[in-house]
Amino acid sequence: MTDDVCVLLPTYDEAATVADVVSDFRRHGFEDVLVIDGGSTDETRTLASEAGARVEIQSGTGKGQAVREAVAEHVDAPYVLMADADGTYEAADAEAMLDPLRDGTAEHVIGDRFANMHEDAMTGLNRVGNTVFNSLFGLIHGASYGDILSGYRAFTVESFRRLRLTADGFGIETEMAVECARHGVRTTVVPITYLPRPDGSDTNLHPFKDGGIILMAIYRQAKTSNPLFYFGSAGGVSGLAGTALAAYVAYDWFANGISHNVLAIVAGVGVILGVQLLIFGVLSDLLVTLHAETLDRVERLEAEASPERRSSGSEGQQRADPPEQ
Template identity: 65%
Template sequence: MSDYDDVCVLLPTMDEVETVARVVGAFRDVGIEEVLVIDGGSTDGTRAAATEAGARVVEQSGRGKGQAVREAVREHVDAQYVVMADADATYDAADVDAMLDPLFAGEADHVIGNRFADMRPGAMTRLNRIGNRIINLAFRGIHREGYRDILSGYRAFTRESFLRLHLTADGFGVETEMAVECVKNQVPVAVVPVTYRERPGGSATNLHPIRDGGVIFLELYRKAKTNNPLFYFGSVGAVSTAAGAVMTAYVLYEWLVFRVTHEVITIGAVGAAILGIQLLIFGVLADMILSLHREQVARLERALGERDSDEPRETDESRGRDEVERSIEGDD
């Protein structure tokens, strides 16, 4: 029996004929028999090349990498462990042991491969490297967790933990969304070093740095609404309050120095200040509600865990725990 009998490698593809067979073969060479290629409508022979290399090929029903990953894991994967990688031969199949070890050991339910640990020359342009660093810093600041490389396409996770994530992104924002959802749902995450290579000659990237970078930043901010509401509402509130303060200072200066009034600007300054203060207050209240919600969920999980561990005996003690659980559910 192989250590990889319950592992599936997932490769989302779109016009990857130059590299897909090499990637499929590399993962099969390290001992993983189940390689699933989910294709987004390639027209260059990607599906035929993957099939010939020994992969199971499925054509996705929608468009975009995010939709492909969701559809594949939910409908086409039965294995307990999933390794997700790109089909462009930039990742090393030999790193799969490092990716799976934290899952097998029970140390994590989601593993991210850190490309910056061993990034080969030419693997990433200077613009992309700077953009990645900025996005990772923004993620750390907004979501209060440092995963070092949230845009990495080399992931390993348990299927059960993936199904706990609420994923909606259809394109390249899926990696960012997965990282945010792991924080939000308190999924144990491990970060391991992996090798990242330059794309082989002849293969073209489907990534558009400016467009996809904007999508990723928007995803970071949008997800802050439910994971860090103080930042989500507070940032807009701070900008609005600052704008009101600047307009107020200008109106006062004009009136004190030149005796000129600006009624319209004054109204705008007051409105901006009021809106900003309201958003700041709302952010604080939302953050308090989120903290209380997380505490209640933790209490309920502990109570259910205690009940499951001592379930068979119907004693005064177990009846007392049932009363506590009913009380907790009543509070919720």
């Protein structure tokens, strides 16, 4: 059954591949294919429509904004299957992605590209970057999702609405992974096939620029999910820099009799700032832990109270119903 799924394809200048991608999903039984376009200057929208997709033009720019707008305004189905329109993902993997949602074992599914990645599908630089980002994500957020940058996702609309997403560009996948870990969204990883981009299809990804955006997204999100790492890492850098500078000042003073008053002040400020940030990180981590424990207690109380409310409501209804004559 595929009428409970909306296939979501964010696009920007994907004329070389979009028709084949739409047709592939439709051949696998997905009738509701939504292409949300970011203002393509080629024939992307025309070709997508001719292939059988619903086409909408996003009001803003960037993949992240397109995904948020599509789910909020154009999706009626309970499940969303999100993929790129560049021909690197296969519709044949769709059912495996959707199964965990339908059987209730997951609310968010990530397709692991590294499970079956074709040799030329990713450059060596991109492989290294993905490995670094996945390792850093696991270190900071305490969850292992295998491939947080994968563009092949399946999720329930209800779980998506629980995520606080603000990224406009390619950082959306990273932000979704972070928010899933933070809000306890049940997430699973499914192996998929990852193909090279077809000839004539140009990537919209800029490795260094977008890599920097992704790195900052992972680090920035640590502020509320792992504040000890967020503030502690900054404090560690400041403290180490201050200590190194202080060691240089001390060496030059004792060895050569040269004083560096200004550098000594800077070194002292660096060390003090580092200690303060580390202390702030410890306190923030304590607050986050207490907040999480409080939310857990509230959720347990609500869960325990719900059956009692339903029970008392039924009893009240029975008392209110007049006896039959």
